[in-house]
Amino acid sequence: MAMTLTLIFTLGDELYGLEIDAVQEIIENPIVHYVPLATGVVEGAINFHGQILAAIDLPALLGFAGEQRDHRRVVLTADFKSLALSVNGIQRIVELDLSALEPSPASAQQKAVRGVAQLDGTEVNLLDKAGVISQLENLHIQ
Amino acid sequence: MDMSQYRELFFSETREHINNLNKLVVTLEQEPGHRETIDALFREAHSIKGMAATMGFDHTARLAHRLEDMLDGFRSSGEVPSAIFDYLLAGIDLLDGLLDDLQENRSERSINDFLSTQPQNTSSTVAVAPEDGLSDALPATAEAGEPDAATGTVETSADKSAESPVRDTPVEETDIFQVLIDLDEGTPASAARGLLILRELAHSGELITSQPDVKGLRKGEPCQRLQAWLRTSLTKEHIGEALRKISGVANVRFIDDRRNRERSSSDEAGRTIRVRTDLLDHFVNLTGELITHRYMLHSATSKRDWNELTQALTDTGRLIDDLRHHVLQSRLMPLENITGRLPRIVRDLSRKADKKVTLRLIGADVGIDRVVLEEITDPLVHLVRNAVDHGIEKEGVVTVTARRERDLVLIEVADDGRGMDPEQLRLKALERGLLTTLQAESLSDHDALMLVCQPGFSTAEEVTETSGRGVGMDVVKAAVVNLGGTLTITAAPNQGTSFQMRLPLSIAIVKLLLVSCAGHHIAIPITRVQRILDLPSEEIQGLAGKRVFRLGEEMVGICSLNEALGLPEVPAGETTWIVLTEIQGRHIGLQVDRYLGHREAFVKKMGFPLDLLTGLSGATVEGDGRVVLVVDPQSLLDNRQPFTND
Numbered sequence: 001m002a003m004t005l006t007l008i009f010t011l012g013d014e015l016y017g018l019e020i021d022a023v024q025e026i027i028e029n030p031i032v033h034y035v036p037l038a039t040g041v042v043e044g045a046i047n048f049h050g051q052i053l054a055a056i057d058l059p060a061l062l063g064f065a066g067e068q069r070d071h072r073r074v075v076l077t078a079d080f081k082s083l084a085l086s087v088n089g090i091q092r093i094v095e096l097d098l099s100a101l102e103p104s105p106a107s108a109q110q111k112a113v114r115g116v117a118q119l120d121g122t123e124v125n126l127l128d129k130a131g132v133i134s135q136l137e138n139l140h141i142q
Numbered sequence: 143m144d145m146s147q148y149r150e151l152f153f154s155e156t157r158e159h160i161n162n163l164n165k166l167v168v169t170l171e172q173e174p175g176h177r178e179t180i181d182a183l184f185r186e187a188h189s190i191k192g193m194a195a196t197m198g199f200d201h202t203a204r205l206a207h208r209l210e211d212m213l214d215g216f217r218s219s220g221e222v223p224s225a226i227f228d229y230l231l232a233g234i235d236l237l238d239g240l241l242d243d244l245q246e247n248r249s250e251r252s253i254n255d256f257l258s259t260q261p262q263n264t265s266s267t268v269a270v271a272p273e274d275g276l277s278d279a280l281p282a283t284a285e286a287g288e289p290d291a292a293t294g295t296v297e298t299s300a301d302k303s304a305e306s307p308v309r310d311t312p313v314e315e316t317d318i319f320q321v322l323i324d325l326d327e328g329t330p331a332s333a334a335r336g337l338l339i340l341r342e343l344a345h346s347g348e349l350i351t352s353q354p355d356v357k358g359l360r361k362g363e364p365c366q367r368l369q370a371w372l373r374t375s376l377t378k379e380h381i382g383e384a385l386r387k388i389s390g391v392a393n394v395r396f397i398d399d400r401r402n403r404e405r406s407s408s409d410e411a412g413r414t415i416r417v418r419t420d421l422l423d424h425f426v427n428l429t430g431e432l433i434t435h436r437y438m439l440h441s442a443t444s445k446r447d448w449n450e451l452t453q454a455l456t457d458t459g460r461l462i463d464d465l466r467h468h469v470l471q472s473r474l475m476p477l478e479n480i481t482g483r484l485p486r487i488v489r490d491l492s493r494k495a496d497k498k499v500t501l502r503l504i505g506a507d508v509g510i511d512r513v514v515l516e517e518i519t520d521p522l523v524h525l526v527r528n529a530v531d532h533g534i535e536k537e538g539v540v541t542v543t544a545r546r547e548r549d550l551v552l553i554e555v556a557d558d559g560r561g562m563d564p565e566q567l568r569l570k571a572l573e574r575g576l577l578t579t580l581q582a583e584s585l586s587d588h589d590a591l592m593l594v595c596q597p598g599f600s601t602a603e604e605v606t607e608t609s610g611r612g613v614g615m616d617v618v619k620a621a622v623v624n625l626g627g628t629l630t631i632t633a634a635p636n637q638g639t640s641f642q643m644r645l646p647l648s649i650a651i652v653k654l655l656l657v658s659c660a661g662h663h664i665a666i667p668i669t670r671v672q673r674i675l676d677l678p679s680e681e682i683q684g685l686a687g688k689r690v691f692r693l694g695e696e697m698v699g700i701c702s703l704n705e706a707l708g709l710p711e712v713p714a715g716e717t718t719w720i721v722l723t724e725i726q727g728r729h730i731g732l733q734v735d736r737y738l739g740h741r742e743a744f745v746k747k748m749g750f751p752l753d754l755l756t757g758l759s760g761a762t763v764e765g766d767g768r769v770v771l772v773v774d775p776q777s778l779l780d781n782r783q784p785f786t787n788d
């Protein structure tokens with residue numbers, strides 16, 4: 001059984017997972033610089049080692065209720081579109097079997113879930129990066 | 143190997159070669175038979191062939207190969223038939239077209255029509271048809287281009303190329319080897335053996351030449367060692383094996399030909415840029431000095447000697463400036479890379495329009511950043527086309543001048559033709575409903591001339607082939623502005639027209655104006671700013687619901703940058719800060735809360751999806767890590783201040 005290191009975090013009251021390979025870094029309390037013209041889920045810009053990345057409010061993008069956010073941010077690797085995501089809470093890193101994902105329920109279509117894995121009897125939604133990007137693309141941020 | 147990373151380099155290098163080909167052909171046409179020019183042409187075609195084959199661009203490689211072969215023929219004959227020039231130029235154009243296809247990810251266009259057309263009087267080196275007898279094949283190749291060769295005229299050998307299996311195989315990677323064959327000492331009838339060996343070689347590929355050659359061997363020249371140059375797609379092992387089977391052959395050796403090395407070194411060049419050695423030496427010196435200064439800083443810090451620290455910091459700053467200047471210098475390429483293609487364009491255009499146009503190029507050695515150079519190519523060509531097409535009436539001079547003006551490069555395209563009349567342009571703009579009568583009257587001559595840069599505004603009464611297609615003046619202007627440059631036009635009726643493009647030397651480091659809007663620092667590229675004004679607030683008037691101020695003869699509209707950026711308005715005090723900029727040829731005053739100063743900065747592209755925001759062209763990081771956004775006034779205000787009715 002192939003196990004994959006996976007970062008577990010919460011969006012609303014659901015558990016989400018993201019393969020560690022897709023995570024560049026988890027940064028503590030970065031300064032989010034205000035970007036005029038950008039609104040809503042694009043919170044601003046982060047100076048990430050000299051790169052200027054968009055700070056994205058992931059719970060708001062995917063329509064989760066709840067105000068509270070983790071003080072840390074998840075920076076995605078640059079091989080994809082690099083983004084600094086905020087989530088409701090970062091929990092831990094676990095080993096998950098991602099070889100046999102269950103399909104996500106139809107209701108999760110807008111929630112960027114690419115499949116559901118099991119962790120100690122609880123369901124973990126695997127975050128679909130491409131889904132996040134395409135939702136951002138479709139969003140008129142201006 | 144993944145070649146995709148070399149694509150861009152391949153394109154720019156190959157365009158450079160095509161550029162040179164065009165220029166050299168026009169030169170050769172004026173002085174046919176000029177040896178060095180033919181050699182240079184051959185080398186250009188050879189480089190393109192090698193690079194295209196490496197990239198796997200079949201058609202491009204084949205076409206370049208054909209041109210190379212043809213030129214090689216002229217090299218050996220020393221003569222260039224006059225009928226060949228149009229054919230050569232057509233081939234070069236086709237190469238250019240192939241590059242367009244590749245660059246736009248289309249499949250390469252067909253080159254068969256061109257390859258199947260044979261120009262008249264071509265003496266070209268072509269491959270051997272191996273099925274032919276030795277007596278037919280060898281002289282034609284070994285001494286191509288010499289009509290008095292033992293058998294067959296050059297024309298027949300050219301015709302054979304069409305059927306030759308070597309030529310018909312698409313893009314076979316061929317190499318040129320020098321083969322050294324030693325015969326056993328005392329071999330009887332060594333000349334006959336030599337002929338046999340040459341025949342074998344002719345079967346393995348294209349025998350370029352040999353020492354001794356067929357003629358000599360036929361005369362019975364003794365042959366202890368045979369030296370032959372072979373162009374082949376076969377491996378050395380394969381050829382060696384075949385040769386060793388011939389009785390009397392003692393030893394076979396292969397030497398890679400210089401031409402192969404030329405090809406690989408030009409691949410290398412695709413990954414590098416040429417830097418003068420004195421520049422490199424300067425880098426070394428500067429690095430040394432910087433290291434020294436690091437110790438000075440350390441020592442001053444440990445001694446807490448503020449004077450020494452200040453001095454060391456100042457010196458270090460100067461060194462860094464110097465370093466930056468020279469690093470940027472190493473990215474510069476001479477303008478020659480694009481002006482080189484102008485003689486060809488002017489030749490073709492003036493022929494077509496039956497005009498007599500002289501082209502003068504001044505300052506083609508001025509260096510300009512590679513990126514800027516690429517972006518400015520089409521606009522420059524368009525301006526020259528315009529000058530020939532519209533400026534010059536029957537006969538005249540088009541002058542392209544380049545020179546440095548501090549941080550900028552000025553490129554001017556001037557003609558001594560019919561010029562333009564600002565009054566006529568005003569009338570035309572009125573006619574088209576681009577301006578109201580009031581606006582037309584208040585428009586300065588300078589601004590009236592700029593009307594030709596409005597999309598869809600053309601002064602040409604008739605649409606000619608050249609003016610009716612391709613980029614218009616609006617595209618020229620946009621390209622210049624996108625690079626952070628400016629375009630100005632000077633003209634008067636019957637006194638010629640001059641277009642001046644002022645472009646930044648480099649686009650990586652930009653001078654920025656820093657302003658404050660609702661507490662945020664915002665940067666504007668200084669190239670977009672004409673002036674900074676601190677107006678007494680009472681000088682601002684209301685006109686038709688808009689706020690305006692007087693600037694000389696002109697009433698300039700004010701636009702709040704806070705508002706445009708969606709930031710809260712801050713009421714101005716006694717002084718209103720205005721950043722004067724130009725949007726679509728009109729002055730606009732951008733009101734900001736405060737002017738903070740200016741600085742040079744490295745502007746970065748912002749990450750997705752911030753890069754989708756129109757109005758923001760990037761961001762820069764300040765010393766304290768603060769991210770400052772760079773605003774592009776043109777795109778920010780474009781939608782808000784429609785000037786045209788489109």
